[in-house]
Amino acid sequence: MENQLQIYNTLTRKKEIFEPINPPHVGMYVCGPTVYGDAHLGHARAAITFDIVFRYLLHLGYKVRYVRNITDVGHLENDTDELGEDKIAKKARLEKLEPMEVVQYYANRYHMNMEQLNVLPPSIEPTASGHIIEQIAYVKEILSNGYGYEKEGSVYFDVVKYNKDYNYGKLSGRKVEDLLENTRKLAGQEDKRNSFDFALWKKAEPKHIMRWPSPWSEGYPGWHMECSAMSSKYLGDRFDIHGGGLDLLFPHHESEIAQSNAAKGQDAVKYWMHNNMITISGQKMGKSLNNFITLNEFFSGKHEALDRPYAPMTIRFFMLQAHYRSTLDFSNDALKAAEKGMNKLFEIYNSLDRLKASAKSSVDVRKYEQLCYDALNDDFNTPILLAHLFDLSRVINQINSGKETLTKEDIDFVKNLMGTLLFNILGLRDDHEKDDSKLVEYLMKTILDIRQQAKENKDYATADKIREELEKLNIRLKDSKEGAEWSFV
Amino acid sequence: MENQLQIYNTLTRKKEIFEPINPPHVGMYVCGPTVYGDAHLGHARAAITFDIVFRYLLHLGYKVRYVRNITDVGHLENDTDELGEDKIAKKARLEKLEPMEVVQYYANRYHMNMEQLNVLPPSIEPTASGHIIEQIAYVKEILSNGYGYEKEGSVYFDVVKYNKDYNYGKLSGRKVEDLLENTRKLAGQEDKRNSFDFALWKKAEPKHIMRWPSPWSEGYPGWHMECSAMSSKYLGDRFDIHGGGLDLLFPHHESEIAQSNAAKGQDAVKYWMHNNMITISGQKMGKSLNNFITLNEFFSGKHEALDRPYAPMTIRFFMLQAHYRSTLDFSNDALKAAEKGMNKLFEIYNSLDRLKASAKSSVDVRKYEQLCYDALNDDFNTPILLAHLFDLSRVINQINSGKETLTKEDIDFVKNLMGTLLFNILGLRDDHEKDDSKLVEYLMKTILDIRQQAKENKDYATADKIREELEKLNIRLKDSKEGAEWSFV
Numbered sequence: 001m002e003n004q005l006q007i008y009n010t011l012t013r014k015k016e017i018f019e020p021i022n023p024p025h026v027g028m029y030v031c032g033p034t035v036y037g038d039a040h041l042g043h044a045r046a047a048i049t050f051d052i053v054f055r056y057l058l059h060l061g062y063k064v065r066y067v068r069n070i071t072d073v074g075h076l077e078n079d080t081d082e083l084g085e086d087k088i089a090k091k092a093r094l095e096k097l098e099p100m101e102v103v104q105y106y107a108n109r110y111h112m113n114m115e116q117l118n119v120l121p122p123s124i125e126p127t128a129s130g131h132i133i134e135q136i137a138y139v140k141e142i143l144s145n146g147y148g149y150e151k152e153g154s155v156y157f158d159v160v161k162y163n164k165d166y167n168y169g170k171l172s173g174r175k176v177e178d179l180l181e182n183t184r185k186l187a188g189q190e191d192k193r194n195s196f197d198f199a200l201w202k203k204a205e206p207k208h209i210m211r212w213p214s215p216w217s218e219g220y221p222g223w224h225m226e227c228s229a230m231s232s233k234y235l236g237d238r239f240d241i242h243g244g245g246l247d248l249l250f251p252h253h254e255s256e257i258a259q260s261n262a263a264k265g266q267d268a269v270k271y272w273m274h275n276n277m278i279t280i281s282g283q284k285m286g287k288s289l290n291n292f293i294t295l296n297e298f299f300s301g302k303h304e305a306l307d308r309p310y311a312p313m314t315i316r317f318f319m320l321q322a323h324y325r326s327t328l329d330f331s332n333d334a335l336k337a338a339e340k341g342m343n344k345l346f347e348i349y350n351s352l353d354r355l356k357a358s359a360k361s362s363v364d365v366r367k368y369e370q371l372c373y374d375a376l377n378d379d380f381n382t383p384i385l386l387a388h389l390f391d392l393s394r395v396i397n398q399i400n401s402g403k404e405t406l407t408k409e410d411i412d413f414v415k416n417l418m419g420t421l422l423f424n425i426l427g428l429r430d431d432h433e434k435d436d437s438k439l440v441e442y443l444m445k446t447i448l449d450i451r452q453q454a455k456e457n458k459d460y461a462t463a464d465k466i467r468e469e470l471e472k473l474n475i476r477l478k479d480s481k482e483g484a485e486w487s488f489v
Numbered sequence: 490m491e492n493q494l495q496i497y498n499t500l501t502r503k504k505e506i507f508e509p510i511n512p513p514h515v516g517m518y519v520c521g522p523t524v525y526g527d528a529h530l531g532h533a534r535a536a537i538t539f540d541i542v543f544r545y546l547l548h549l550g551y552k553v554r555y556v557r558n559i560t561d562v563g564h565l566e567n568d569t570d571e572l573g574e575d576k577i578a579k580k581a582r583l584e585k586l587e588p589m590e591v592v593q594y595y596a597n598r599y600h601m602n603m604e605q606l607n608v609l610p611p612s613i614e615p616t617a618s619g620h621i622i623e624q625i626a627y628v629k630e631i632l633s634n635g636y637g638y639e640k641e642g643s644v645y646f647d648v649v650k651y652n653k654d655y656n657y658g659k660l661s662g663r664k665v666e667d668l669l670e671n672t673r674k675l676a677g678q679e680d681k682r683n684s685f686d687f688a689l690w691k692k693a694e695p696k697h698i699m700r701w702p703s704p705w706s707e708g709y710p711g712w713h714m715e716c717s718a719m720s721s722k723y724l725g726d727r728f729d730i731h732g733g734g735l736d737l738l739f740p741h742h743e744s745e746i747a748q749s750n751a752a753k754g755q756d757a758v759k760y761w762m763h764n765n766m767i768t769i770s771g772q773k774m775g776k777s778l779n780n781f782i783t784l785n786e787f788f789s790g791k792h793e794a795l796d797r798p799y800a801p802m803t804i805r806f807f808m809l810q811a812h813y814r815s816t817l818d819f820s821n822d823a824l825k826a827a828e829k830g831m832n833k834l835f836e837i838y839n840s841l842d843r844l845k846a847s848a849k850s851s852v853d854v855r856k857y858e859q860l861c862y863d864a865l866n867d868d869f870n871t872p873i874l875l876a877h878l879f880d881l882s883r884v885i886n887q888i889n890s891g892k893e894t895l896t897k898e899d900i901d902f903v904k905n906l907m908g909t910l911l912f913n914i915l916g917l918r919d920d921h922e923k924d925d926s927k928l929v930e931y932l933m934k935t936i937l938d939i940r941q942q943a944k945e946n947k948d949y950a951t952a953d954k955i956r957e958e959l960e961k962l963n964i965r966l967k968d969s970k971e972g973a974e975w976s977f978v
Binding site for chain 2: 022025026027063065093094095098100101104105108111121122123124125126127129130131132133137212213234235236237239343347350351354439440442443444446447449450453454462465466469470472473485487488
């Protein structure tokens, strides 16, 4: 099948044929999590959106280097007053808050969540704190090209100067003139020439824990700097795809574009991709609205807004039912519907092994291949793809009930097509096995009850047969007065 | 129970009462993997040894900050000849080998292995490449104290100079005089004053990919430097425990001691701990001997030296059956015996729930608590601990068979003691559930066979009862001519 993948490019505001800069290689950079808290639906949506892009590009045969960063340079501060009371504690490294311990804890939990959601690990997952040298070098380049200025140990990006030579705002559509009118002087912004100038390097306040030496001060890099420096290091000064949530478009991605032009004289990114936001019952998600639900809360069901727990695959399927550039409204009903739909598809897929083949096919199932890939090639349109798979499922049901027929070859074709799409490209996973430990207990209880009943009915043939069957599975029964017990041999 | 934990300190060559520098805090640093290949038994032994230390210290109520590094600054080189032929490739960042991609791949696999072995993640897992600034600062301190010298862009540690003020060799027992006699000039060592001087910073050869700017050259830190710099950053200039494999004792740990004295004027570590090596059928493990078996090969059974696959918990139990300071000889028979022993303990533990309580206890089970903790407190003597648990299991068996009796309270005591020791402290996990997916299929097949038989016997009551029981488990039966099919609702 011909590759006609089209990607909506936020920069040009239109769908474009995907043509990598250096085929068969593809470089992709996605803004990862800030690891000072548990991941929520917003993190899941970005991760799943670009997991589909990653999986589909791999499926198309590209060699993809996928870089997703971890933002671990945050703003944790020592409470110096409290520590000041205890001079021994001041000396003891171990008694101080260590930001990297917090970072490690939440990074581990994030990775666990990603594994639960069946999101593939990126090729490289660099941390901001691990690339201070590269960020300092990048800031130096901007300074030497005249687009930054130092003030009191901090370095700022000169937006007005830059905008004379380039176009600050070309990604978000904002204009510097409007920014000038709409911003006020804020406290602590006195060092900047303009309030919308952004920090490339910040001198650390005394309370700030994370700090590194630099030519300008002991401090830490500005937020936008890590993505420019790390994407340049691992993907080069010009690469194919940069992704992230729509909330990062301005100022983060706009500033990344400015930084790369200021330092390297060119745009770093060919295709900018942004996934849209999640609303909860129509409202924006936010900590103040008490509708801020973490993934772990979804999986356990422990949040007042949730009727019950939802499996990671339900969350994933729910996300895939909307196009990544549409907003997606969460509700209990929507999740339950997603779960039902997904299980239906799995059931149909599993039924294919038992489907009876006929000499002739009475329906055309081959057309679904083109339809499904057309959907994917149309800017990763997963809801349309799923609609085709549901159509195909209805066809399979008709064959199940004898209304239509398929040849062996066509059944194999459907099995292969559905398997590739559901599991390889959409990254779904039939998780029924996850609860199997409990299920084994229940099933064993059911079997032992039947055997007990058989014995009471003097049906020893059945009772013995059950014992024999279980022994084949290395399960040993021990009869006692209270009934049978079982254990693995 | 009184805490009388004693730890064998490699530095003093004797067991010492464990007294943390700054209780209740404990700082522990362990040398982690070099992530350029899959983990093998040696990695597993170090990880499990210090996982037991970590778990037991947590159990004793200490606040442990456990740092285990990842060595990702390696020696990957570009093959310049090959690249030289293709000038486009030379320009394309994406077409070059990216060491961090290799690092990420093997780090992910290492983490997966650790999870399979139920090894707890450390509090902080810093990478060498992420701490170049800290390492450069450390080298500067050594230079300014006069214990290092620069030559041709590289910096070396002056062992002879250091040995005049301190004692190089106090950990390993080696003497500098002997080192002087026993070493020869090797190629590429011309820059050093003495062949046993070690690099603190190396100027990168043109082919070397991983390189960073420094005051001396574009290069990379010496191997011993990362552990000194990262332990100092996260645990302070003096901390409690430093662990690693015995193969790291010299020159790695010896050089760490030298570095910390040279830079900070004091030993960094109070207790040095070393786990012993693994032999395979009496031979040293090594790539050239073809007895180098990765953990993944153990888990899959795919290695000519293996009779069959071994579960991660079998590997873990096998390791715990030897004291960490003894060598441990691997063989198929030893692993099979370990598996059998472990399953026996799990079976006994699981049988406690079904154990019949009596009014009086005829045996003293309370004494096992002291015995077990005495073993742990004796330098983490897990084989002795397991011997006590096997003794206790024999007692439980006698109660099972009615030869001895226990009260409800004593049964609960045993349950609690065994559970804490087996699962919390020894970190074992009853993994029978792992194969449950297949088991569910077999059990369902057994149940459906019984139901089919019942229907053929016109025993519809049983057939219906089976259907009802399964429906409670959300399993739906669909009868057809070929027999019943089942699916989850």
